[in-house]
Amino acid sequence: MNHFADCLLDAIERKGAPICVGIDPVFSKLPEELRETNTPLESIRAFCVEVMRAVAEHAPIVKFQSACFERYHAPGVVLLDDLMRVAHELELLVILDAKRGDIGSSASHYAAATLARADATTINAWCGADGIAPFLEAAAEAGRGLFAWVRASNPSSDAFQGLTLQDGRTVSEALAQIVAESGAATDCIGQSGYSLLGAVVGATKPSDAVRLRDMMPQQIFLVPGFGAQGGTAEDVRACFKPDGTGALVTASRSITYAFAKSDAEDWREPIAAAAADMAQQIRAILD
Amino acid sequence: MNHFADCLLDAIERKGAPICVGIDPVFSKLPEELRETNTPLESIRAFCVEVMRAVAEHAPIVKFQSACFERYHAPGVVLLDDLMRVAHELELLVILDAKRGDIGSSASHYAAATLARADATTINAWCGADGIAPFLEAAAEAGRGLFAWVRASNPSSDAFQGLTLQDGRTVSEALAQIVAESGAATDCIGQSGYSLLGAVVGATKPSDAVRLRDMMPQQIFLVPGFGAQGGTAEDVRACFKPDGTGALVTASRSITYAFAKSDAEDWREPIAAAAADMAQQIRAILD
Numbered sequence: 001m002n003h004f005a006d007c008l009l010d011a012i013e014r015k016g017a018p019i020c021v022g023i024d025p026v027f028s029k030l031p032e033e034l035r036e037t038n039t040p041l042e043s044i045r046a047f048c049v050e051v052m053r054a055v056a057e058h059a060p061i062v063k064f065q066s067a068c069f070e071r072y073h074a075p076g077v078v079l080l081d082d083l084m085r086v087a088h089e090l091e092l093l094v095i096l097d098a099k100r101g102d103i104g105s106s107a108s109h110y111a112a113a114t115l116a117r118a119d120a121t122t123i124n125a126w127c128g129a130d131g132i133a134p135f136l137e138a139a140a141e142a143g144r145g146l147f148a149w150v151r152a153s154n155p156s157s158d159a160f161q162g163l164t165l166q167d168g169r170t171v172s173e174a175l176a177q178i179v180a181e182s183g184a185a186t187d188c189i190g191q192s193g194y195s196l197l198g199a200v201v202g203a204t205k206p207s208d209a210v211r212l213r214d215m216m217p218q219q220i221f222l223v224p225g226f227g228a229q230g231g232t233a234e235d236v237r238a239c240f241k242p243d244g245t246g247a248l249v250t251a252s253r254s255i256t257y258a259f260a261k262s263d264a265e266d267w268r269e270p271i272a273a274a275a276a277d278m279a280q281q282i283r284a285i286l287d
Numbered sequence: 288m289n290h291f292a293d294c295l296l297d298a299i300e301r302k303g304a305p306i307c308v309g310i311d312p313v314f315s316k317l318p319e320e321l322r323e324t325n326t327p328l329e330s331i332r333a334f335c336v337e338v339m340r341a342v343a344e345h346a347p348i349v350k351f352q353s354a355c356f357e358r359y360h361a362p363g364v365v366l367l368d369d370l371m372r373v374a375h376e377l378e379l380l381v382i383l384d385a386k387r388g389d390i391g392s393s394a395s396h397y398a399a400a401t402l403a404r405a406d407a408t409t410i411n412a413w414c415g416a417d418g419i420a421p422f423l424e425a426a427a428e429a430g431r432g433l434f435a436w437v438r439a440s441n442p443s444s445d446a447f448q449g450l451t452l453q454d455g456r457t458v459s460e461a462l463a464q465i466v467a468e469s470g471a472a473t474d475c476i477g478q479s480g481y482s483l484l485g486a487v488v489g490a491t492k493p494s495d496a497v498r499l500r501d502m503m504p505q506q507i508f509l510v511p512g513f514g515a516q517g518g519t520a521e522d523v524r525a526c527f528k529p530d531g532t533g534a535l536v537t538a539s540r541s542i543t544y545a546f547a548k549s550d551a552e553d554w555r556e557p558i559a560a561a562a563a564d565m566a567q568q569i570r571a572i573l574d
Contacts (some may be wrong), residue, residue, distance in 0.1 A: 062378075067396035074368070075361070099387070111358070127443070130442065157414045159416065165458075175447060206449075
């Protein structure tokens with residue numbers, strides 16, 4: 001069976017850059033030509049398909065923001081499922097950004113829900129190792145991946161995740177250790193040496209990233225915050241290992257809504273160009 | 288417009304006990320007569336409706352575990368919506384236990400998704416005040432409630448949420464303070480003095496509950512862990528204020544699967560009896 005980390009590293013190698021395009025569709029922000037003639041969900045479908053076609057050459061993987069689909073209830077869930085199928089047809093891997101987390105059997109149900117079609121899902125490990133274990137079991141059995149949300153990229157997360165414990169670690173670092181230990185089980189490690197359990201590590205805190213990289217040697221980092229959230233290529237460098245592996249940088253609005261700041265006649269062109277540009281920027285810091 | 292905390296306190300007064308019945312339906316655990324003749328979702332629907340009828344006399348509110356429905360994808364989401372409607376027909380308030388959490392606009396989308404029909408939803412505040420604010424805004428506008436997951440009832444949560452910070456607080460207590468401050472905004476406080484933002488506080492840690500009760504004077508506590516998870520009436524006492532308000536004790540498996548340990552001919556009878564018994568136990572500690 002395939003191992004998620006191995007598949008991801010292969011795909012990064014093939015496409016030439018460790019980048020992920022985050023797809024967070026909001027009807028009011030879509031190109032006018034799509035909004036004019038369609039229902040919101042039809043517009044969102046057309047937009048997401050065109051975004052994926054535009055970026056498939058540059059990105060090995062896309063990340064769907066589950067909330068943007070869930071707000072449309074069952075029809076949104078059907079659409080999300082359909083779009084994950086389209087992604088696979090375009091030979092894109094898929095992360096479902098669902099950040100689910102609960103204890104015991106509820107976590108197992110969430111794993112079944114989120115890993116049915118996605119190659120990986122984000123999880124919220126607030127309740128500790130017990131909350132990670134059911135996801136790990138399901139992911140190992142299905143050849144899927146997980147990214148535990150260790151460090152957020154939003155301003156106020158510092159006031160909680162950045163607090164210092166008596167032993168000198170931050171709250172995020174304590175969670176990082178639990179993630180590293182949970183993901184170290186033999187059946188979680190691929191041929192690449194990376195675990196199927198990765199970590200979401202916000203790119204707006206480069207000093208934190210250095211420590212988190214040391215604490216989680218087997219975790220692939222999913223690094224949000226590049227682009228619209230203010231992170232730069234320099235900021236994300238610390239998330240990579242010296243050999244240039246170990247991180248996947250993700251950007252959403254700066255890629256998918258690139259047309260809003262462009263005069264191009266075809267709204268798809270600025271999207272493809274933004275993905276190509278991001279790939280180029282990340283490659284440059286890894287050289 | 289109604290305020291969630293005021294509505295909940297009224298409903299508790301009317302039914303006579305601050306208890307909530309958690310509905311976490313798993314097909315394989317349902318009564319045989321339901322499983323024999325129906326599809327899984329038909330069986331789950333019939334089961335949930337009968338559970339609500341059996342407990343409606345004793346409980347002011349039910350809590351649906353979203354994961355149990357999400358694992359059936361879009362048809363599960365449709366069923367969940369339908370069951371929330373049935374709950375309201377039976378004059379039961381509804382908490383959707385979805386534990387969603389994300390930053391910025393994603394949190395707004397989750398608020399729209401979860402608060403469309405439920406009277407309240409559980410949230411995961413791992414990313415701090417930024418992650419709570421969009422839910423608060425949506426809930427205040429719609430007259431809904433929230434319960435932030437401050438303290439889990441599972442064994443391994445101690446190893447993370449129970450860690451001590453340099454200032455002497457635990458990780459959970461630091462989050463409690465953020466919750467207390469977030470929920471103190473004027474438009475969040477009802478006539479009862481309680482905020483629309485409550486807190487989930489596991490019942491298996493009574494010593495923690497005393498401190499959390501002090502730190503969150505305006506939060507109604509949703510207290511899981513009673514019954515199947517080992518919590519007793521004594522354990523939950525610390526979650527209430529001296530006047531007997533301020534907490535809602537919730538039990539799931541010990542109520543809804545009570546028939547599995549019973550010889551009763553009608554599987555609904557042990558469920559009603561278990562709810563009545565729980566109401567009696569909680570009333571006893573408040574006298």
